[in-house]
Every structure is written in C-alpha cells, then in structure tokens.
Amino acid sequence: MNAKKKYSSDHRPVAATYTLLEEAPVPTPTPIVIPDRWARVKFRGVTVDNDLKYRLLVMERKLGYRLTLVQGINPGGVSASAGTHDGPAVDLAEWDWENKVRVGREFAALAIWHRTPAEGPWKGHNHAVPIGNINLSPAARAQVADYLHDPPRNGLANHAPDTFPWHPDPVVPFDYEGAVRDLYRLKRIKGLQARIKGLRDRISAIRARMAYTGKKAAS
C-alpha cells in the first residue's frame, strides 16, 4: 500500500473489465416437416391418410374431445359401405352428431352426414368423406358430388335431400399445411407456457426470500 497516491480521494478508483454475454438465444424452431399428405397412417385405431388425419385433428381441437373412429379406409370390408371406404373416408361414433357434422363441414372440408339405422343396415354413425382428397374411391366421389349438389343430397343410393340445415357455401378448401403447422405451433405454445410457469415459480421463490415484502394486494 505504499504506491504513490494518484487520486485525491481517500477512495481509489476501481476499474473493472468484463465481457458482455449475449442474451440467452431464443431456441430456433425445429424445422417443420410436412408429412406426405396421401400416405396411409393408423389413427385412433383405423387406417386413414394424413390428409384425413389432420382434418380429424382439426375437428378434435374444435370439438374439444377425441373422436371415436368406427371405420377408416377399409377396401372391400363392409358391404353396406358400398365401396365408399375403399379410399379415404371415415365413420365416426354417433354421439354429439350435430356438432360433429357442423364442425366437420365448417372447418375440415368434409362431406359428412349423420346416418341413422332407419337409412340402412347399420348402427347410427357419422360418415365423412374428405372433399378434395385425390384418392377417393368412385363411390366416395359420388358422395362428394351429392354433397356439393344444389340442393345438397344425402350421399345415399336414394340421393334424397340432405336434411341437415347447415352447409357452408362455398366450401372452404382444407389447408393441409396450415393444419400440420398448427400442431407444431400448439407444441411451441405448450413449451412456452411451461417456461412461463417456471419463471413464475422462480419469482415466487425470490419473493419468499425477501426481507421486507411489499404491500399485499387488496383482497
């Protein structure tokens, strides 16, 4: 401490050198892989293609519950289906059929009807054919034509008028890539929500250590 005093104060200046750290990098979003739209996949226990799978996922998000699928692509399977299930088409459980039909028509571009036991040799269910799918069976194509007919028909052999009152006009095409990206976005939102929760927990932990807490919020 015998160094010659250079500054007038009883304190000496203190100089600090430090390297600024870059801000924590924002995680790069994982590149989105768009799966082959027409590839066959197992979904909820039945075979569908990706196009139909993502339409059904959109429906699930809108409805707020998982769909029960009764029949998917089923070449030569059920005679009562008259070949409509030789390509992409799906039968859904009957429960909550009004909402399913409305949501399927409005958001998933499905030609979807409620089938009652009175209409044929089947239990009640909802039959859906994806409009715009390039791999539809001829019978399913005919059903789509019925659906788009003016006035809309029921897609059965009798081509009777569709009694369900709600038909979007025009039919909004299904945005397949948009639906796939939405799933990634949902995952990202969930991840961010988990991080926010973590940060809230950290704030609470720091608050708990404070010697003098602030005003309590008015209850």
Added chain:
Amino acid sequence: MSTTVTTCTYNAGNAGSEKVTADLRSLIGLFIIVCLQEVADRARELAATGARVLQLDGKDRGHVAMLLQNSVQVLSWGYEQCTRRSFVGAWGAGPRVIAAKWILWALVDVGDGATLTAADTHMVPSVQRKATGPIARLGLRRRRALYRKHVAAIVSWAATVSGPIALHMDANATEDFPLLAPLLEAGFVCMTAPSHGDRAIDQVWVRDARPEEVRAL
C-alpha cells in the same frame, strides 16, 4: 460477437475542486464510463471534463453521477429511488440523516450493437463496524435496516432490466457482507479490489457479463 468493456467506479471524496477536476479528467480519458459517488456539489468539476454528464439535482439524486465519453451513445437513462431520507443517529460515519438513496442508470450502446445498463449507487456507511453500547447498537441496527432495504431495491430494479448490467457502487462493505448476498442470488458477480486502504469496498457488480479483470488505480 462478444464485447468487452472496462468501466470505473470512484468515490470522489472531498478534495479541492482542482484536484477533483484533474481526477475526473484523467479517469474519463481512460474509461468509457465513470460512475461517481459523493459528487452532490461537483457539478462544475463534472462539466469541466467536457464529457457527457448524467446527473440530476434535487431529492438527493445528485450524490451520484455518471461521466461518459462523448463517443458513447446513451439510449436512455434515469434514476430509481431505493430508500427515502432516513434518520440513523449520530453513531457511525456520515450525517445523522442519510440522504435518500438512488440508482442512477443508463442504457448505453457500447459498440457492435451491444448494449449495457450501467448503474451507480452509494450504500449506507458503517454497517460492517462493531457497535458497543446501546446507542451504537441502535445506530447499527438502523443503518443495516436501511442497507437491507437498499439492496432489496437494487434487486427489484435489476429484475426489470434485461441484458447485461454493471452496477458500480461504493458499497461501504466488503463483498462478503451478508446483506449483499441478495445480489449474488440475483445473478450478480462482484468485481472489486482494495480501494479504501486495504478494504475492497468500491465494487462493480456485473450480471450477464463475464468478469475479466479488476484493479484499483
């Protein structure tokens, strides 16, 4: 790209005007930012450096000030009040009534697009001394309560700041003082060297920055 910065903290003390002006001129020639304490009545000396001065008077804010080289771009700056003017009694260094404590802060562009929040504050003195006798103990208790409050306010303020912070202060205590622990918990690292005799009480606390070197001049 990482940016390395050297800044300085200095308690200007109570020497004559010419000496203090010379000190300040010398320091601002060496460092891009010089954070000063005990400069409430040094407006003339600060102005004489020709550097940019950040200082407001009134409400005890002028006790701390910041000098910046003119090449440094100040993006924003301001004061954050930590404590009110408080009576602590005759025991210990400084007046019976301690001036309100503030953080003087400035968000500056240090080049290459990197920004730094430089901050300056001056802590309550005589908090690490031993107190004998009831009056001394009462004084010490009052000072420590004020000190604790000041540190808590710094932590609260820092939580609102994103990016690197360099908090320059005359801590009036060594870095191992338990009342400074909340700063460590808030992610700050202390950089200090013996600056007041052999006590290292003038400190630069950095957050989101890697300490490289520290020295007393």
